[in-house]
Amino acid sequence: MATIQNLILTLILFSNPVFSRFTDFTCIGFNKIGDNITLNGSAEIEKNGILRLTNQTNRLLGHAFYSSPVKFKDFVNGSVFSFSTSFAFATVPEFSHLGGHGFAFAISPSKDLKGALPSQYLGLLNANDMGNFSNHLFAVEFDTVQDFEFGDINDNHIGVDINSLESNASEPAAYYDFNSTKKNVTLKSGETIQAWIDYDSTTNVLNVTISPSSTKPRIPSLLYHVDLSPIFNDYMYVGFSASTGLLASSHYIFGWSFNMSGLAKTLDLSSLPSLPGRKKSHKILAIGVSSLATLALFFLIGVSVFLIRRIKNADVVEAWELEIGPHRFSYKELKRATKGFRESGLLGVGGFGRVYKGVLTKSKTQVAVKRISRESKQGVREFMSEIASIGRLRHRNLVQLQGWCRRRGDLLLVYDFMSNGSLDKFLFDERKIVLNWEQRFNIIKGVACGLLYLHEGWEQVVIHRDVKASNVLLDGELNGKLGDFGLARFYERGSNPSTTRVVGTLGYLAPEVSRTGKATASSDVFAFGALLLEVVCGRRPIEPKAVAEETVLVDWVWEAWRGGRVLAVVDQRLEGVFDENEVVMVVKLGLMCSNNVASARPSMRQVVKYLDGEVGLPEVVIPPLGNEGGKCGGDGKLDFVVDLYESSSIEDMSMYSVKRNEGTDTSFGLGSASVKTSPHPLLPDGEETR
The missing domain is CATH 3.30.200.20 (Phosphorylase Kinase; domain 1)
Structure with a gap:
């Protein structure tokens, strides 16, 4: 009986045009669309038939969705049908060349998009549901702001977004003419642009094409291979979403065609409604140029001189700055x-x-x-x-x-302002007062708590990538605070850190980073291990050979540990006044964090528990280095770099720094390392000096 009822329901659904697979409509302007479109937020249809998603008001969002759900999947095999759409749009920024933020063609299980935010979220999602598979959201964004949080390629691009605003694929806004020449398109120019979005379910290929004309280019602007079957529900809503941020743009849709049974109709731009005043302004400009050329020239010269004087000391304001x-x-x-x-x-x-x-x-x-x-x-x-x-x-x-x-x-x-400057000055500058052990231990615990917050306490995983004594600042009460985030990287929890250029400071740089180019929480732990030994011993992780026979601090400490002389490594300026149990614990923890094998290092949560005395350290300490030759990293490369600068003065020298360009080359060449000074910790030390 239940089977018969389901069959009857299915027949009713297929016979209902609302739920028919073959949804096909074309809007030349939106005056006659009636109840077939649902508007939310700031979206409205103007008297001339133009659909305006947002106006020039800050932090605004607007939605316009086809009122009826569209059948996107085959009930039998669950595959997604092919679909095609075209539409003409224009983005008119509040200030010339400063767009904010953009709009998207969206396919969503809901036409309400409740909880969505404006600004960089384009009215589609919010910070809490970013990347959730349960979103079942597909969008093609036309973005006019470069948002570094989402890894945008520039402030003028198109992108494919699946369940997130971090685009799965993106390309700078451009089209290919009939000679296959790529020509850039400025999305926020205020000019009418036509877009085509075509999905072929047999090949799982999505094509996005744009052009400032009524003719569809043969080569798509963006091609992306994707199976949308896991993303789409059986029925979805199609429409548009736009938003503004601290800078605003008006987002207009002039016409829209959608087809589930074939290619959507290409729109004739000349037949679409135009923005009020645009044609009129062109006529005025033509008359002014032809009849008042001389007057206009003098006027422009006067205005230019005036503006040059006014903006000489003015601040530059760009879109991303106000976000x-x-x-x-x-x-x-x-x-x-x-x-x-x-x-x-x-x-x-x-x-x-x-x-x-x-x-x-x-x-x-x-x-x-x-x-x-x-x-x-x-x-x-x-x-x-x-x-x-x-x-x-x-x-x-x-x-x-x-x-x-x-x-x-x-x-x-x-x-x-950190009144006591950086930790390295207290450790290595004879002119500074000597930190006692209690102060040093408190600083270590503070930095550990700060790193734990970066790794686990914030909404994203933050990899500092430059943990070292010169980047630890001390306030008036000598509390340690980690600073200088110029090299920091942000990752979503559970994601795999991407390969990037190798930056950091030798002696603090985990060996796996130079091989893989991937900085992780474990590589921060490695640097923290070097900092622990630095604080206990009063020595830099790598000392020039002219200063000490032991060039690599962790080697020297390990030899002392293995020989039962662990207290011999303690900074002599402490004059023997320290808590032996705490010192031994910190040295042991420093060796654990300095292990060449990333998986053998503790997490920062474990480190904080060790420092707080909540748990005891393991009895056995695994040798931190992969060999007995004293080569940091176990491959001999580091000694080569250090030897390059063995005659350099260490006065005011923070550390040797290394930077590698993106790519697969993991060698350290003469051009990739340099000795640098850093008299103040607010300066990022992971770059070369001039």
């Missing part, structure tokens, strides 16, 4: 705070530029201002990396980024 969480300071404000970046307020000089002490005029708060030099290799991408997500990190053992500023070639970061 960043921390406070954006004006250049004038920071210049006043540092008294014109006076040399008397200089805290340090490094590879990325200079750090100045400043006092904010209004709040009287002391800050450290890192002014990145124009010649620095830390460009806008690295600058963004340090502020876009780092500004949202909150922990008592992390140096807080208060804000930032960009003015032409000047990039500036504003941090909490």
Whole structure:
């Protein structure tokens, strides 16, 4: 009986045009669409028939979905049907060339998209459901803001998004003409652009094509192989979603064609409604150019001179800058705070530029201002990396980024001022006071807590990639805080870290990173192990041979441990005043963290438990290195790099730094390493000096 009822229900569904597989419609403007479209948020149909998803209001979202669900899957075998759509759109930014954020063609199990957020989420998802398989969301985004959190390739691209705003595939916005020549398209130009999205279920190929004309190019702008069967439900809703952020754009759809039985109709752009005033403005421009050319020329010259004078000292504002969480300071404000970046307020000089002490005029708060030099290799991408997500990190053992500023070639970061500077100065600078053991142990525990927060306590996994003494800052009470996130990388939990360029500091750089190019939480633990030994011994992880016979600290400590002379490695400046049990525990933990085998190292959660005394350390310590020859990394390569600089002075020298370009070459050449100075810990030491 139940089988007969299911059969009858299936026949009813197939006979109902709403649930028919062969959904096919074309809208030349949206005046006559009636109840066939559902609008949410700011979306509305204007009098001339144009569908406007958002207006030029900040943090807005708009949805427009075909009201009836569309049958996308075969009931028998569960495969997805082929589908095709075309539509004409325009994005008109509030400010020229500053788009925010973009829109997407979406196929969703719901036309409400409840809980979705504007800004970088395009009105599709929110931070909590990013990447969830249960979303059953497919979208093709037309993005006008480069969001580094989602790994966007630029601020003018198309992308395929499945259950997430991290695109599975993306390409810069462009099309191929009939000569197969690639031509760029500016999505936020305000001009009408046509898009075609075609999915072939027999080959599992998705083609996305765009063009500023009524003719569909033969070569797609983006081609992506994907089986959508696991993504789609039997019935889904089709439509559009758009959003704005701190900068806004109006997103318009002029016409829309959708077909489940063949290719969607290509739209004739000349037959579609146009934006009010656009044609009129073209006529006015033509008249002005032809009859008032001389007057316009003088006018433009006058305006140019005026603008040049006005913007000479003005701050540069781009779209991505207004999407960043921390406070954006004006250049004038920071210049006043540092008294014109006076040399008397200089805290340090490094590879990325200079750090100045400043006092904010209004709040009287002391800050450290890192002014990145124009010649620095830390460009806008690295600058963004340090502020876009780092500004949202909150922990008592992390140096807080208060804000930032960009003015032409000047990039500036504003941090909490750490009155006692960096840990390395206390360990290696004879002019500094000597930290007693209690202070050192407290600093170690603080840094461990900060790293645990980065690895497990935040919404993403944060790999610092440059843990070392010069990046540990001390406040007025000598509490340790981890700073300098210029090399940090963010990963979703459970994801596999991607291969990237090898950056870091020799002596702190885990051996597997140089082989695989993948930085992990375990590689941070390796660096923390070097820091532990550094704090106990008062020696750098790698000392030039002119200073000490033992060039690699972990080798020297291991030999002392194996020979039962563990207390002999303790910093002589402590004059024998320390807790022996704590010292032995820290040395043992440092050797465990320094193991060449990543899987043999403890996690930061285990490290914190050891330091807090919640659990005891294992009785046996595995040799930290893979050989007995004292070669860090076990392959001899590190000694080659160190030997290059054995005659270098170590005064004010932070450490040897190495950087490798992306690729498979894991060798360390003369051009890939350099000795560098870092008088202040706010300066990223993972780059070369000039």
